[in-house]
Amino acid sequence: MAQVDDDTGLPASLATAWGLRERPSKGPKPGLSLDRIVDQAVELAAAEGIDAVSMGRVAKGLGVATMSLYRYVGAKDELYVLMQEAVYPVPSGPWDPATGWRAGLARWAAEQRRIFQQNLWLLRIPISGPPVSPKSVVWMERGLAVLADTGLSEGEKISVIMLVSGFVRQEALLMSDVAAAMADTGLPPDAVMRRYARGLRVLTDPERHPAMTRFLDSGAMDQADEPDAEFDFGLACVLDGVAALIERQSRP
Secondary structure (H helix, E strand, O other): OOOEOOOOOOEHHHHHHOOOOOOOOOOOOOOOOHHHHHHHHHHHHHHHOHHHOOHHHHHHHHOOOHHHHHHOOOOHHHHHHHHHHHHOOOOOOOOOHHHOHHHHHHHHHHHHHHHHHHOHHHHHOOOOOOOOOHHHHHHHHHHHHHOOOOOOOHHHHHHHHHHHHHHHHHHHHHHHHHHHHHHHHOOOHHHHHHHHHHHHHHHOOOOOOHHHHHHHHOOOOOOOOOOOHHHHHHHHHHHHHHHHHHHHHHOO
16 A cells, blocks of 8 residues: 655655655556556546546556555545646746736636636545645645735635635536536527526516516526626626725724
């Protein structure tokens, strides 16, 4: 089984990712390595989804026995972290303080969203703990740096980062599910929305559902939103809340 690093408490594979341990030079089969294991797992997730990733499937794809993988990776949750590390780029930078915290945090959020959109399987990985891989810590560092001159406490800064990243993840997950559902109908998005609106008009009435009736009568559901509309609206609301917090904390 994979070992745990004594100094950090990290699994050996993550300690290796940080450069704290040497990579095993010889595997149970020539050519087997931690990088190959992770690459095979990412390829499998991209093709079939995260549920398809198991130690057995990865080993089969590499042509090795399942137990041989445990010399490099201790468990599937550990493999998930390494897979995220493999596909996540380092955030763009350096951030220019002259642009202001809001623009910096908006860019930080938009970059994360693009990564999710390019790797939808990431959204299905359960969150099992705080960020511990090298790139995830860099992302956290970059987000905290954007808030450096806001006057927020360090605890408030990390709470803001969690709030924004949580919004990004949830919006990307929701929009990917909606897009998949629309694609399954075989209809254009506008047609799907009009059909949904027609159905709601049959199921509701002004007496029992006055608010819904006003909404349907407004025509808001007669066409689909632009792809980024919900993200831009939601992020603006979140950042408005952060701005209010910063203003409140700056008062004497």
